[in-house]
Amino acid sequence: MTDHEKVNILLVDDQPAKLLAYEVILKELDENLVVATSGREALEYLLKNEAAVILVDVCMPELDGFELAGMIREHPRFQKTAMIFISAIQVSDIDRLRGYEMGAVDYVPVPVIPEVLRAKVKVFAELYRKTRQLERFNAELEDRVRARTAELEESNGRLLESEQRRSLAIAAGKMGSWDWDWVNGDWMWDEGQFHIFGVDPKTFEVTPANVQALLHPEDIGELRKAMAQFAKGVTSYEAEFRIRRPDGAICWCAGTAAATVDKGGRVVRVSGVTIDITERKQAEERQSLLAREVDHRAKNALALAQSIVRLTRGENVKAYVHAVEGRISALARVHTILSLSSWQGAEIGKLVDEELAPYSVGHQIALFGPKIQLQPATAQTLALALHELVTNSAKYGALSTLAGRLCIKWEIQADTLMLAWEESGGPEVQKPTSRGFGTRSVIASIESQLGGRAEFDWRPEGLICRLAVPLVGHFAAPEAELQQEATLDRTAPGRASRSADA
Template identity: 45%
Template sequence: MQERVKILLVDDQPAKLLSYETVLQELQEDLLQAGSAREALDLLLKNEVAVILIDVCMPDLDGFQLAEMIREHPRFKKTGIIFVSAVQMTDLDRLRGYQLGAVDYVPVPVIPELLRAKVRVFTELFRKSQELENANDELERRVAERTEELAAANARMALAIEVAQLGTWELNIATGEFRASEKLFRMLGHVPDPAEPATLELMLNVIHPDDRPEVQAELFRTHETGEPYHYVFRAIRPDGAIIWCEGRASYDVNAKGRPTSMVGVIRDITEQKRAAEHQEIMMQELHHRVKNSLTTVQAIANLSRRTATNIETFSNAFNSRIVSLSKTHTMLVDNKWNRIHLRDILASELRAFEDLGEERFELCGSSIDLPSQMAVSLGLAFHELTTNAVKHGSLSVPDGRLVVKWALGDERDEEGNYTLHLHWREHGGPIVKEPTRLGFGTALLRGLFNEHNSSHITMQFERTGIDFQLAIPWTPH
């Protein structure tokens, strides 16, 4: 059911107002009655009226004067006004009425069908105008919402581009017009010159010469196929610095499927490239270290098996040596696999025997840091020497002493290495006899340091204790 509109009836005679109401009731609209011009103005200010019927002859203000006052108000400039006149009106009167805003005349006596037809036209016109105005308001509301959504989307996109550190560019394939963002210029180390617009050729010239042919070939290929463009390349900044870039772009196509424009982004991936290269190096280093560790464990197991008299002896010896290896590895891990000091490795091995008294140990040498593989070898060597000293050597008796000294030689070899000299000497221990067969400790020590070129070890079994000397190449930082 359509919404009812309001019709204002203005006449100073109640009988005529009643007759108009009777005639117009058939329209099923809301009828408002005013007995004077002032009353009519009050009703107009409080209501939205579709059409006004005004009696031309009224005592206070005639219909012409009321129409003029109505038209002066902005709200009623387009409201339909129909004059009802019981007197004969001249053409000049009609002209005056039209000039004052009247849109039609109805003579008296009123023909009901004619009056209803005229009023119906204006009510329908008003209703259509309202519908059109509402539709326009709704359209404006939707446009405003969509505009706001687009603005928010553009703001989010701009923020995402800024956060992702993306440089953007556009290419009109038909005209060759090229536009690039300020972010892209900054990324490539160039300053935009308003007098010299950016061109595709300028962008291609910053690509590393070794990568440029493949980048151009991929551009041509995707231009023919319409596929999205993606390529990783190097770019050279004006200061000579080389950066890695990742470029992505897509094409707009016409009705025939031919590309008409290209929109793309470029991202600086130099840090990611360096991180990937560093990760690859770390993986290779990890593989190398794990392989070395497994080789060491295998050697310990084989030598322990050869010298063990039973499974319990093998288990105890093997476990203690693995623990020693683990201590050195822990120190390396704590130091992020950087070099660690010789004194720290030696102190870690002797810490378990601090209750014997500090006077029984003498550690003398400068601060020397060891690379990881040398640290592992010396850690195992110190473990074997310490274990032997506790079981059979100077640390097995109350008056025995241990002196460990180390120092670097003054000269370098052909590879730029110094020689690290280490001397392990036990005093005051039980009488030592040279073994008749090669034991595990001696075999391990020789096996550990044979892998180091130019290394040299001597093991002398002095009467009061073992005398172990090592000379091994040491590489400075």
């Protein structure tokens, strides 16, 4: 096999569309792409042909990816063939471990990133090619050693070792090879190995002590375990471990080592390959973090919805349903704003605009205040409080008539968000003899959940409600220029006008 001879890459999936997509992604590798639409078809092909890499879909009818991998590994010819699993579902740790036990070298989640899939397949195809070259070189060298005199035997032995080391070195920045003379303790690292460990080959001396110093303290035991296994006669070992580079960076690596023994069965040399799998580990951690974050947000949303349903009152079923739907809609609107910012926060002006949009007629509503970014929890709670105020105003206050006016102002005073809700021009207001549900809801939201205060002034000409929310722990301070910048004047018909000048 020459450096440019094509190798066979077997693609196994029961869906023709996905097979076509994999062919398009891998076409530029210029290798022989072979497709199989079932596990049985793949086995039939492998009985007659070699394959450098097998790309397998985990979920297939009749014979799934795990079962297919197990049957392939039972064949002596394919015990070391690289198999990459593609999974469209969340793979559990148990399933992942099962896949690695079946011989998987890596997992690729769906949707597939073309560059990542192409890079992974290219590495293992090249490793297969180099391995076949090594086998051919070994056979040639053994013939030469047998054909030559005893004077050339030692020289040919060194050449064989050199070829072995060279063939294991893969110049991709993510892989490195090493060799350890078990008898006299000499070490050899290639350029890729030095790169992975983040050390300079001109100044770093490869010794057991120096190598151990680069290993993560919690993973040093893995090295000792490997040495103990080789001392007992084990000829191969695989493990995942962490290294701590001199610059402080922590990297994850996968290592494979194989031992060479003499005629007496004693270990004389250990060689291996190291692969940087930091990106894979980080991707797995991000996936796990995302799952926990989604769970957390879902629980928060359900808790708010549960509170709304439990606390809402209505004169009849229709009124109750209308009130619940209104509050759930307010929660949905703020969730939309938060999702657009990837749940980093919500700007208070957008929050107020969204809540008042259904009631804006001409210049009936005016907004004044700087841009302030609220944290998600604060935005949700404040949105519900604003919903109660606007609902009450639309029923009984300034927004219940075209002559009514509503002015909302906010600013920061002494690390506190101050928001004033001022109504005028509507029906004459009479101070209620008792607090209604809407008033109690606003007070509970602001005081109990945000640690602030809510004050109501029932003037005959219109309600004034003042809300105060502590700054620390509830929203991020705006940038200096945003604090001094006058906010946009929104004067378009059908929207509330807004100015920084109160």
